[in-house]
Amino acid sequence: MKADSAHKSKWVIAEVVFGVPFLLGLGLQFVFPLSFPPGIVHKILASIGTILIITSIGFIVLTRREFSHYDQTTDPGHPTSKVIKTGVFSISRNPLYLGSVIMFLGIALVISTYWALLVLLISIIVCHYILIIPEEKYLAAKFGVEYKEYTESVHRWLGRK
Secondary structure (H helix, E strand, O other): OOOOOOOOOOOOOHHHHHHHHHHHHHHHHHHOOOOOOOOHHHHHHHHHHHHHHHHHHHHHHHHHHHHHHOOOOOOOOOOOOOOOOOHHHHOOOOHHHHHHHHHHHHHHHHHOOHHHHHHHHHHHHHHHHHHHHHHHHHHHHHHOHHHHHHHHHEOOOOOEO
16 A cells, blocks of 8 residues: 555455445345345346446446546555546546445345345445545545535536536
């Protein structure tokens, strides 16, 4: 980890914040099964889940392409030199985290488990406090007015103001 970065631990990343609780949810599903009702409801939810997974992959790929275009790392443990405001960043200040949420929501629907939905809610809260808040403080301190103007025009998760 670099001294000039939002996070000091290599474990403070979306893969851990979303992945570890999701694995816990799978374990809970194995021990205490809580599935969606079978039949048409499950088929509809699984279809929606599949669409969400595909959407999330597209979102993540577009985000990584935008980072690459500006020669920026996707690792919050390394410094950044630019505020990216184009592409998916024009509609979300946290498109990788949004992509993760959409991905895990889609998987939860496809595999039909309430546990995965519950831990996803917990992951979103953890993401907010462990990932997003420190990153926003880092970016505000580093880029000042430029970052403030960006936050005033684009929502944290999705949409323009």
